[in-house]
Amino acid sequence: MDAAVRELSYAQAIQEAMAIAMDMDERVFLMGEDIGVYGGAFQVTGDLVERYGTDRVIDTPISELGGAGVAVGAAVTGMRPIFEFQFSDFATLGMEQIVNQAAKMRFMLGGEVSVPVVMRFPAGSGTGAAAQHSQSLEAWLGHVPGLKVIQPATPHDAKGMLLAAIADPDPVMIFEHKLLYKMKGHVPEGHYTVPIGKAEIRREGRDLTIVATSIMVQKALDAAAALEGEGIDIEVVDLRTIRPIDRQTVIDSVKKTSRLLCVYEAVKTLGIGAEVSALVAESEAFDYLDAPIVRLGGAETPIPYNPDLEKATVPQVPDIIAAARDLVKGVR
Amino acid sequence: MAGASKAALDSRANLPFVYRQYSPEQLRQVLHKMYLIRRFEEGAEECYMRGLIHGTMHLSIGQEASAMGICMPLAEDDQITSTHRGHGHCIAKGAEVSRMFAEFFGKTTGYCKGRGGSMHIADVAKGNLGANGIVAGGIPIAVGAALSSKMMKTGKVVVSFFGDGANNEGAFHEALNMAAIWKLPVIFVCENNGYGMSTSTARSTAVKNIAERAAAYSMPGVIVNGNIFSEVAEASFKAVERARAGEGPTLIESKTYRHRGHSKSDRNRYRTKEEIEDWMANRDPITLFETELRDFGFIDDQGIQAIRDAVAKEIADGIEFAKESPAPEIATLENYVYTEQA
Incomplete structure (x- = not known):
């Protein structure tokens, strides 16, 4: 197959990154619940246990706090653990080790x-798993100095950012939207990294900047494509990292377009959209704004079970289209 | 036991474990360090009273035999995780009191460059991965360090110190379980001083002895009198041998008592004056060890006085070093948050 057009799913890209890291560095190993023969709850580790053995692909008991702590202890003493939380919601059980230990030990x-641990968090709604298996808690961890928090939105970035995370000397938390796992895209072979702390402009435009994270990047791109016919030219910034946040890319984009819409799945209040809005409002880009800043985030509710209610909880493409159109047409 | 003649060995045959295992010089060193821990904490307390140290501190006065006994069989590159009551562990593992005082004074020459203080005192070069402000926070970290030891085949043994309060935290149970199923070279040391802050173990803990909890994780659970150095060191020695042989973890419950309150805000309303005075007068670990050393002929009054004098000087010099050391520049505030920053 032509390497230049090779496609992998987001889940395969992550698995490939872990395999490359384990091949390159014998200190790298995987820990998590049911990541061995089961292959992980979302089949991200897949058959890695067959290739690397149970010494390097370690099934833990259902002990998120203890497991996270073991990963932290191993990282501090010379290993490079990658710890999978089965669902990002279970970060709540490991929070002590993440926030009080991993983030602050150095x-x-x-x-x-240094604490070179990587923690992986399958996140987000859309799977009918209801309130305790669907949350987007990245902003919680983004609030903690000492952590780095990333949200790759494509298979290419999932592999490159995970490899960057594994090489990073500090704790990196990677939030993977579960609905992205099956997303296919171009993924180069071999080792490469995508830098942590650097946003990416996914689509250039002049009328409006949409700053989106994770799965909302694709939704924003779909909305932008739909609005093209109306003569609305949208720039889509994929934030990629929420700590440390890439202020300059956001500021430069808003200076160019004069309008800002933040789109993210997590609960709207006190979320990443507030941070992006504030960093623009505090910057020289404020003087360029032609319209109020608008945030589209998750509803102020736990994620419901009913599929229609569940969809209504988080921004969908039509919501983004409507908000973007209103912003550009001056309705807002 | 280099240098000990056969006659000398024979004469020790009926003595407790440590007197057979270690040389007289090593044992005098233990007494020296027990005094060093005691005087360090008294010195720190005095500096706190005089306003030279801010924040708070948790003193382990009365628990010196436990720290020293556990660390006695450890090699320099073996590792420990410690607790908020961790000054004794730090000194027992080899830290210098001058750099500890400097840390308490918030100076750049301190072990944590003034960022950690008493509650996060560490000495990574000597294998102390740090005290911890979170009860039971260090226990899973110790298990992780032991996993590193096993995976990298370094032969290191890891000791996790914690108090009686920690045995009711989930982290304790999760960590012991994982250490047991993976047979890791880790020793769990519960220093049971009778109270988790103000709540007695009788009121907080369903089992009479915390060591009983070892049975739930299929590991040996050993109870020792934490105020008798020889008892603690013997239990630790066996646990270290077991860990190094790849046979897995041990839980040691070291029953002891803290003479001081939980922290500087403690008014000691949950225990009686009589109880405290009884422990101080009749079960002081330094007095007990010193008496044994003297009775067994390992030291005389002159030797004891020489140790006390040397320790007093070390403490005075340490405080002076701390006072004279530079404070961190405000411009360095964000250092050490991320590796690339500093």
Whole structure:
């Protein structure tokens, strides 16, 4: 197959990144619940246990707090663990180790250690799994100095950012939207990295900047394509990293388009959209704004079970189209 | 036991474990370090009273035999995780009191460059991965360090110190279970001083002895008198041998007592003056060890006085070093948050 057009799913891209990292560095190993023969709840680890054995693909008991702590301890003492939370919602069970230990250990010890741990979080709604298996909690962790928090939106970035995360000396939290796992896209072979802390302009435009994260990037692109026929030219910025956030790319884009719409799946209030809005409002881009900043985020509710209610909880393409059109036409 | 003649060995045959296992010089060093821990904490307390140290601190005065006994069989590159009551562990694992004082004074020469203070004191070079402000927070980390040891085949043994309060945290149970199923070279040391802050173990803990909880994780559970150095060191020695042989973890419950309150805000309303005075007068670990050393002929009054004098000087010098050390520049505030920053 021609390497230039090789396509993998987002899940396959992550699996390939982990395999490459394990081939390159014997310190890299995987831990998590049912990541061995089961292959992971979303088949991301797949058959890696057959290739690397149970010493490097370790099924943990259902112990998120202890498991996260073991990963932190292994990272501090020379290993490079990748810890999979089966669902990002279970971060709540491991929060102590993530927030109090992993994020702060280097700082508390005056730089005497690094904590090169990667934690993976299958996140988001759309699977009918209801309120405790569908949340988007990335902003919680994005609030913690010492962590890096990334949300790759494409198979290409999933592989490249995970490889960057594994090479990073500090704890990196990677939020993977479950609905993206089957998304196919071009993924180069071999080792490459996509830098943490750098946003990507997915589509250039002059009328409106949409800053989107994770699955909302594709939805924003779909909305932009739909509005093209109406003569509305939208720029889509894929934020990719929420800590450290790439302020400059956002500011430069808004200076160009003079309008900002933030789109994210997590609950709207106190979310990443507030941060992006504020960083623009605090910057020189504020003077360029021709319209109020608008946020489209998740409803102020847990994720419901009923599929129609579930869809209505998070921004969909028509919502983005309507908000973008209103913004550009001056309705807002 | 280099240098010990056969006659000397024979004469020790009926003595407790440590007197057979370690040389007189090593044992005098233990007494030296027990005094160093005691005087360090007294010195830190005094500096706190005089306003030279801010924040709070948790003193382990009365628990010195536990820290020293557990660390006695450890090699320099073996590792520990410690607790908020961790000054003794830090010194027992080899830290210098001057750099500990400097940390308490918030100075750049401190072990954590003034970022950690008492509650996060560490000495990574000597294998102390750090005290911890979260009860039971260090236990899974110790298991992770032991996993590293096993995966990298370094032969290192890891000790996780924690208090009686930690045994009711989920992290304790999750960590012990994983250490047991993976047979990791880790030793769990519960220093049971009778109270989790103000709540007694009788009121907080369903089992009479915390060591009983080892049965739930198929590992040996050992109870020792934490105020008798030899008892603690013997239990630790066996646990270290077991861990190094790849046979898995041990839970040691070291029953002890803290003479001081939980922290500087403690008014000691949950225990009686009589109880505290009884422990201080009749079960002080330094007095007990010193008496044994003297009775067994390992040291005389002159030797004890020499240790006390040397420790007093070390403490005075340490405080002076801390006072004279530079404070961190405000411009360095964000250092050490991320590796690329500093």
